[in-house]
Amino acid sequence: MKDDKITQLMSHQAIRRLPHYLKYLKNLDTASNDRISAAVMAADLRLYEGLVRKDLAFVSSVSGKPRVGFKIDDLISGIEHFLGYDMPNRAVLAGAGHLGKALLCYRGFESYKLEIVAAFDVAEKLIGSEICGKEVFPLEKARDLCPRLNVRIGIITAPAAVAQEVCDILVDAGVLAVWNFAPAQLSVPRGILVQNENMAESLAILSNHLTEKRR
Amino acid sequence: MKDDKITQLMSHQAIRRLPHYLKYLKNLDTASNDRISAAVMAADLRLYEGLVRKDLAFVSSVSGKPRVGFKIDDLISGIEHFLGYDMPNRAVLAGAGHLGKALLCYRGFESYKLEIVAAFDVAEKLIGSEICGKEVFPLEKARDLCPRLNVRIGIITAPAAVAQEVCDILVDAGVLAVWNFAPAQLSVPRGILVQNENMAESLAILSNHLTEKRR
DNA sequence: TAAATATCGATATTATAATATTGACTTGCG
DNA sequence: CGCAAGTCAATATTATAATATCGATATTTA
Numbered sequence: 001m002k003d004d005k006i007t008q009l010m011s012h013q014a015i016r017r018l019p020h021y022l023k024y025l026k027n028l029d030t031a032s033n034d035r036i037s038a039a040v041m042a043a044d045l046r047l048y049e050g051l052v053r054k055d056l057a058f059v060s061s062v063s064g065k066p067r068v069g070f071k072i073d074d075l076i077s078g079i080e081h082f083l084g085y086d087m088p089n090r091a092v093l094a095g096a097g098h099l100g101k102a103l104l105c106y107r108g109f110e111s112y113k114l115e116i117v118a119a120f121d122v123a124e125k126l127i128g129s130e131i132c133g134k135e136v137f138p139l140e141k142a143r144d145l146c147p148r149l150n151v152r153i154g155i156i157t158a159p160a161a162v163a164q165e166v167c168d169i170l171v172d173a174g175v176l177a178v179w180n181f182a183p184a185q186l187s188v189p190r191g192i193l194v195q196n197e198n199m200a201e202s203l204a205i206l207s208n209h210l211t212e213k214r215r
Numbered sequence: 216m217k218d219d220k221i222t223q224l225m226s227h228q229a230i231r232r233l234p235h236y237l238k239y240l241k242n243l244d245t246a247s248n249d250r251i252s253a254a255v256m257a258a259d260l261r262l263y264e265g266l267v268r269k270d271l272a273f274v275s276s277v278s279g280k281p282r283v284g285f286k287i288d289d290l291i292s293g294i295e296h297f298l299g300y301d302m303p304n305r306a307v308l309a310g311a312g313h314l315g316k317a318l319l320c321y322r323g324f325e326s327y328k329l330e331i332v333a334a335f336d337v338a339e340k341l342i343g344s345e346i347c348g349k350e351v352f353p354l355e356k357a358r359d360l361c362p363r364l365n366v367r368i369g370i371i372t373a374p375a376a377v378a379q380e381v382c383d384i385l386v387d388a389g390v391l392a393v394w395n396f397a398p399a400q401l402s403v404p405r406g407i408l409v410q411n412e413n414m415a416e417s418l419a420i421l422s423n424h425l426t427e428k429r430r
Numbered sequence: 431t432a433a434a435t436a437t438c439g440a441t442a443t444t445a446t447a448a449t450a451t452t453g454a455c456t457t458g459c460g
Numbered sequence: 461c462g463c464a465a466g467t468c469a470a471t472a473t474t475a476t477a478a479t480a481t482c483g484a485t486a487t488t489t490a
Contacts (some may be wrong), residue, residue, distance in 0.1 A: 011447070015423050019415035020400070037467060048449055053469070066456045066467045083419050084426035087283055096322045102313035108398065112418050123276050152425055176428050177421045183323065185235070193424040195417050200234035203327050204298050204408050206392045209408040211299035213391055225476070252437060263479055268439070281437045282487045 010058050017055055017081075020045060022079045030072055037069035058082070085176045088113045092175075094166045095158030096121040096136050099181060103155060104130035115147050118167075139169060146173035162186040165201050167194075225273050225341060229296075232270055237294045245287055252284035273297070303328045305366045309381045310349050310373030311336040314396055318370060320347035332364050335381075354384060356413075361388035368392050375399040382409075 024045060028036060038052045045052070054162075056070065057063065061080035064070040077137060081088050093100055096119045104116055118137045127138050137145060145151075154170035156163055156178060163182035170178065177193040180186055186194050229289035243251060253267045260267070271285065272278065275293035279285040295301050304327075308315055311334045319334055334346060335354045342353050352360060357423060362365075371378055371393060378397035385393065392408040395401055401409050 010423075012420055013447075014415040016413075019413075019419050023398075023415075039467070049467095050450075050469090051448065057469080063219050064468055066454080066469095067458080067465080068456075069467070082423070082426070084422045084429075087426075089422060089425060098317035102317040107311045109418075112415065112422070112423075114418060115320055151228070153413065154419060179417065179421060179422050184240075191428075192423065195421050197412070197414070197417060198231075198234075199237075199323070199412070200327065201231040202412060203324075203329060204230050204234050206368060206394060206408065206410050207299040207304060207327070207329075208225075208297070209392050210304060211297070211302075213406075214299075243476065265439090265480075268437095271456065272439080279438055280441095280487090281485045282435075303450095394455070394478075 012085050014055050016057065017047075018083060021052075021055065022076065022083075024077050025072055025079075028072055034072055036072050036075070036152050037067045039063065040069075085113045088115055089129065089153055090119060090149060091116050091155055091168070092118050092146060092149075092151050092177075093134075093141065093155040093157060094120045094139065094142070094170060095122075095156060095182075096131060096191035097157060097159075100155075100157035103132055103157060103181075104134050109151070114153070116155065118145060123195075139166070142169050142173040146170070146175060151175060153179060155179045155181070156186075157181045228345075229270050229273070232262075233274065233294050233298060236267075236270065237291065237298075240287055240291050243287055249287055250284045251290070253279065255284075258313050290388075295376040300326075300328045300329075303330055304368055305364060306331045306368035306370055306374060306394075307333050307335060307357065307361060307364075307366050307385070308349075308370040309335045309354065309357070309369060309385060310397075311338075311341050311346060312372060312374075315370075315372035316346055318372060318396075319349050329368070331370065332366065333360060354381070357384050361385070361390060366390060368394060370394045370396070372396045 007054045039049050042049045042052045059082040060075055062074050093116050119134050119136045120142055121136050122139055129136050154175035158166045160182045164183040167186045179195050181197045183200055188194055254264050257264045257267045274297040275290055278291045308331050322331045333347050334351045335357055336351050337354055341351045344351050369390035371381055371383045375397045378399040394410050396412045398415050403409055
């Protein structure tokens with residue numbers, strides 16, 4: 001119904017809160033009570049009532065009832081639907097170094113319906129091998145393979161020096177979103193999303209905190 | 216001089232921009248010109264002049280000169296000093312699984328003067344072994360080892376289920392900042408910083424983007 | 431030496447998100 | 461059957477950060 005304007009209005013920060021709601025809701029004991037109020041959620045998650053209500057209003061088609069609250073199952077399926085967790089996302093990973101291997105072997109992605117279906121690299125000795133059940137292909141194969149496997153997400157764990165080049169190949173191969181672990185600023189065509197996982201930024205905050213502490 | 220109030224006012228988002236400034240500045244060719252203006256930086260980094268100037272004013276003791284700009288070296292050392300990169304930070308890592316190994320072997324931390332000096336785990340077969348030159352100790356040793364090695368940062372790459380427990384041990388061992396890669400919300404005493412590297416949050420944004428695209 | 435200009439730093443404006451407030455609506459209980 | 465309590469949803473306020481504007485100043489050049 002109001003789905004169209006909704007997504008435009010939801011801020012990135014709000015979207016980031018959704019997984020936390022989801023985890024919280026899934027950990028609730030629905031046996032005793034299948035309802036939850038925004039007030040209780042806010043208190044438990046250390047947020048504000050209004051904020052939680054606004055977020056929930058975005059993602060859930062059903063609204064809460066006074067004196068009763070929200071039905072937990074509705075909220076869970078609402079958030080999962082909004083995030084697309086009810087529709088699997090296929091990804092490929094480029095750069096099978098230490099970090100790449102770690103991501104290829106990480107089991108946690110299953111619950112987010114993210115499936116890494118293949119890896120790419122340029123190192124001869126890696127090509128053809130399997131890492132946690134995922135085959136490593138030469139990078140040139142991406143153009144051919146991604147469309148066939150219906151891949152929408154590209155994960156870049158290649159060195160910064162080649163990150164842009166790798167990114168271009170993946171975008172050309174049809175990925176719509178790039179999850180970038182390389183410390184490089186990628187430029188992409190309009191409409192493609194780049195989500196940076198920049199450890200330098202996090203380290204800056206850590207380091208700054210420690211520097212302040214020293215004073 | 217005005218260092219005291221300065222750090223209070225710098226937002227996390229501003230701190231996150233600092234590594235980008237640093238990288239940009241280091242890549243400049245100082246042979247031809249050892250100065251840079253905030254206007255040029257802003258244009259190259261796709262930011263606003265005023266924003267860049269405000270950020271630089273925080274981190275650099277020397278101010279820019281009209282018609283001339285800032286001395287590149289001054290900015291670099293200013294940012295590095297502000298972030299504490301001129302004073303090495305020692306860290307330990309808890310949880311030597313796939314991700315833990317990747318971080319232990321990652322060379323990129325050197326440029327941020329972050330040194331991972333040891334790892335902890337509970338798995339018998341890992342204890343005593345070395346991963347990329349770093350020894351793995353039993354978790355109980357943290358309390359003893361961290362103070363002796365002057366460790367200030369704890370990196371948590373343990374499973375979510377035990378993350379809080381691990382965190383408590385590290386905090387007790389004297390770390391002042393925790394870099395948390397586990398998908399868990401950690402609670403710590405006042406004054407301890409937790410920097411979450413939450414992949415679920417990033418995935419939410421990616422997934423949401425793709426869901427929007429599908430419409 | 432005076433005018434032009436690039437650049438700075440400070441300030442004002444706008445946009446956005448977080449927080450607080452208010453009124454209305456169900457339900458349960460006296 | 462009506463009143464109190466719990467909860468929602470909408471709105472108003474505040475806080476924060478991003479963006480735009482403006483006057484001041486140092487350097488260059490005519």
